[in-house]
Amino acid sequence: MLIKRQRICTGLATCFLFAALAPALASDEAAQMFPEEGQGNQVGLIAGICAVQLKDMSPEGCQCLAEQSLVRLSDPQRDYMIATVISPPAAERMLGDQRVGQADQKVIFDFLNDSLTSCETGTYNPDAQVPPSAQ
Incomplete structure (x- = not known):
């Protein structure tokens, strides 16, 4: 050895x-x-970012937002959303190499607008239609 x-x-x-x-x-x-990569860790990461960035959001609301992101956003969209908070230069590179584009940014912003309200108020509908871009 x-x-x-x-x-x-x-x-x-x-x-x-x-x-x-x-x-x-x-x-x-x-x-x-050294946690393994996977969506389970993304839920915790997104919920943690939510708790730090959105002080008015309850822990349950942040958990809801994180769980919804797994269903309603594609992997690159979710990665970009995380990168914009924790590593803006990485987010810029994702735009530059076209892993995400303006259409993806719109999907992310729409997701955040819809989910922030529905998760915080408890009106989130898990049976809602998933946008085709996230499938």
Whole structure:
């Protein structure tokens, strides 16, 4: 194991970091340190962003908004919505390389306008028509 570490480590700081993380990475605690990618984590991320950015929104309203985003927005639209808050330069790159466009921005803005009110007031209808662009 030590030989492999020496080959991986390119600098002293990297070696120390790897040595410190090795026991955690070998245990079940690694799952808590490094969550897996997936929509479940996006719900928590979006709900957290909502709670920070929209102070008047209840925790239930933010959870509703996050869950609706999984159904009503496509993956790139949801990624763009998140990026506009946590990394505006990444959001700009998404526009620049055409992963999202003006039509996607409109879908996101319409989604936010509709969902913010319906989630906060509790009038969200889960049986509502899903826009074709999100399918």
